[in-house]
Amino acid sequence: MSVTTDRVVYMDNNATTRVAPEVLAEMLPYFSDFYGNPSSMHNFGGQVGRKVAEARGKIAALLGCSPDELLFTSCGTESDSTAILSAIQSFPEKRHIVTTRVEHPAVKNLCERLESLTGHRHKVTQLPVECDGTIDLCKYEEALTDETAIVSVMWANNETGVIFPIERMAALAKERGILFHTDAVQAVGKVPINLSAMKVDFLSLSGHKLHAPKGIGVLYVRKGTPFIPFLIGGHQEHGRRGGTENVAAIIGLGKACELAGAKMNEENTRVKALRDRLEEGLIAAIPHSLLNGHKTERLPNTTNISFEYVEGEAILLHLDRFGICASSGSACTSGSLEPSHVMRAMGVPFTAAHGSTRFSLSIYNSEEEIDYVLAHLPKIIADLRAMSPFWAEAMKSQAGCGCGCKKG
Amino acid sequence: MWEYTDLVKEHFLNPRNVGEVENANGIGEVGSLACGDALKLTIRVDENQIIADAKFKTFGCASAIASSSALTEMIKGMPLDDAAKITNEDIAEFLGGLPKEKMHCSVMGREALEAAIASYRGVKLPMAEGEVVCECFGVTDLEVKRAIAESNLHTVEEITNFTKAGGGCGKCHDRLQELLDEVRQGAVQLAIPDQRPKRMTTIQKIKLIEEVLEREIRPALRKDGGDIELIDVDGDTVIVSLRGSCVSCKKSQTTLKEYVEKKLREQVLDTLTVEEGRA
Structure with missing residues (x-):
C-alpha cells in the first residue's frame, strides 16, 4: 500500500508481545556459547542446568508456588492439553468436564474433540457468560457433579480481558474433589497470582504473552495432584515431559517473569x-x-x-x-x-x-x-x-x- | 493476514463509485448485517439499454468493498445485456484474484448485479425461491447448485468459500455433499433406498435396549449377584439403576461404562450413553 x-x-x-531487550540479552549466550545439554554429566552442560533451575525459581516466585511444581512445555496450548488429558486419564470413570463458552480454542476445541482422542464420549458443560462477559457462580456450582473429572476455566479472557473469580471457583471445585485447571496465559504478569494460597491444580502460561519468546510454555501441577504425562520420552522434568529443554527460551522466560513481577x-x-x-x-x-x-x-x-x-x-x-x-x-x-x-x-x-x-x-x-x-x-x-x-x-x-x- | 493483491488493496483503500445513484432505476440489495457483509447496488439504465451510472454501498471486509468497487467500474457504460453475463470469476479476475476463502465476496457482487438488473426489468429472481439449505447464511439449493456448476467446485469447503453455505454451524454439510454429487454426476442417480434404520424413536430404542438387557447383560450381572433395571431413555441417554451386589460394588461405574454402554452401543445405537439414575 x-x-x-x-x-x-x-x-x-x-x-x-515484544521480547524484552533484557530478556533477549539474557538468552543470547545460551545459543552459541553455552549450548550444552542441561542433562549432561559434564560441567559444560551442568552449568546450563543450573541456569535452568534459576529460571524455574524466578517463574515460581511470580506464581507463588514451589519450583518443582512447574514443568516446561512448548506453548500454552501444550500446557492446556497436558492438564486436561492428564485429568481425564487419572479419572477414567468420570466422563464430565466443566468449562465455559468463551475459552481459548486450545481448551474449547480440545474438549469438543475428546471423544475422537480418547474413544470415550465425554459430557462437556460449557458455561454461558453474562452480557458483560462475567460468569454466574450459581450456574457454575450447579454444573459440578460427582461425574466431573476436571474444571477448565480461563483466568482472563483474551478478547475482552474479563477476569473470572478463579480463587473462588477453584475452591468450589476442590470441595467436591474435582481437579481445577486454569488457562492463565493472559493473566500471568498482569495480575498478582499466589498459587500457594489457592486450590488450583493446574495452571497454563505462555512465554510470548509476557515479553519472553514464542515456543515456551509452563504447566503448573500442584504437588500431590495426580499427573500423567502428555509427551513421553526421556527423563527430563522428572519424566513428566520428555524432550530436551528449550534452554534459551526457559532462561528468557525466567527473566521475563522477574521483570513482570517488578x-x-x-x-x-x-x-x-x-x-x-x-x-x-x-x-x-x-x-x-x-x-x-x-x-x-x-x-x-x-x-x-x-x-x-x-x-x-x-x-x-x-x-x-x-x-x-x-x-x-x-x-x-x-x-x-x-x-x-x-x-x-x-x-x-x-x-x-x-x-x-x-x-x-x-x-x-x-x-x-x-x-x-x-x-x-x-x-x-x-x-x-x-x-x-x-x-x-x-x-x-x-x-x-x-x-x-x-x-x- | 489475507494475501490480497495490490488491486484489491487499491480498490479497498480508494473505492470508486461509493454512494447511491440519483434516480436509480435498478436496485440490488444482497447480504445482511448478521451475515457480516451486505451490498446495495444502484444503477441507472439509459434509453439505449446502457448502464449510465452505478454506485454501491457496502458493509463488509476489504475484499467485499474491493469487489463492489470493481463491479461498478466494470459495468459503467456497459450495455445491460453484456452486464448480465458478468460472472463472479470476472469480478475476481478484474482484481487480479481473491483469496479462495473470500470468493463469496465476488459472488455477492454478481448477485447484487443480477438483483439490480432483475429489479430494472421488473422480474423476480429464481434463486431466492429454492429450498434453504444453509440456515446460518440463508443460502438456497439453487444458489449452491449454480455455484458448483459455474465455478466448477469439487468439495464442500469450496462451496463454503464461494457461497458461505456451510460456514456456520456445519449442519448442512451432508446436504451440500449431496448437492455436489448431484451436480457433478450430471443427473440424479438411480435411487437405491437405504434400508438401515437411521433414526429410532424412543419406543424403538427402549424395546431394543430391553431385549439386549434381558438377553445378555442381566444374565452376566446375575452371575455376580447383581442386576440392572432400565429407568428411562432420554434422547440418547439411557438411565439405568444397578441392583443387588452391584449397588455396593466399587467397580460398578466401570461396569456401567465399559460393559453396559459398550454392549448397548454395539447392538442398539452407537450414540447411546449410559448413566446411573439416582433413586
Missing part, C-alpha cells in the same frame, strides 16, 4: 491509565461505540470496543495503513464466517459483533501513541460508515424513534 508508514504502534499484546505495579497504574484514556477517548469521539466486557473486572491492558455498522477487517486494514496494530472478533478475521465465539457467547448483537476491535497494550506503549490512535480512528470509522448501507438507515430510524435507543 502506497500510504503505509514505517511507524509501528503495537497494541496487539494479547496476540503476542513491573506489575506499572502495568496496573500507568498502562491501565493509558488503556482507560484510549477507551474513553474512542467512545466519546465515535458515536455508536460500545464497550465489550465488564468495565472493572478486567485486565489492565485490554479494551474491546464495537463500532456498530462497520466490519472489523476493514477497520484493521485501515489502521494498518497508519502502522497501528490491533485485532478484531469479526467473522472475516476469525478465520471462519461467523463472529468470534466470545462475542456470540456474550450476546453482542450482530450490528456490533462484526465491528468489535481489541486494543491490548503493554508497558512499551506511550501517551503519544494513544493520541495517535485517537487522532486517526474516528475518521476511519466515519468513512466506513459513510460507505455502509446500514448506517444511514439506522440513523434515520433512530431520529424517527427519538428515544435515543440503540437500534440493532
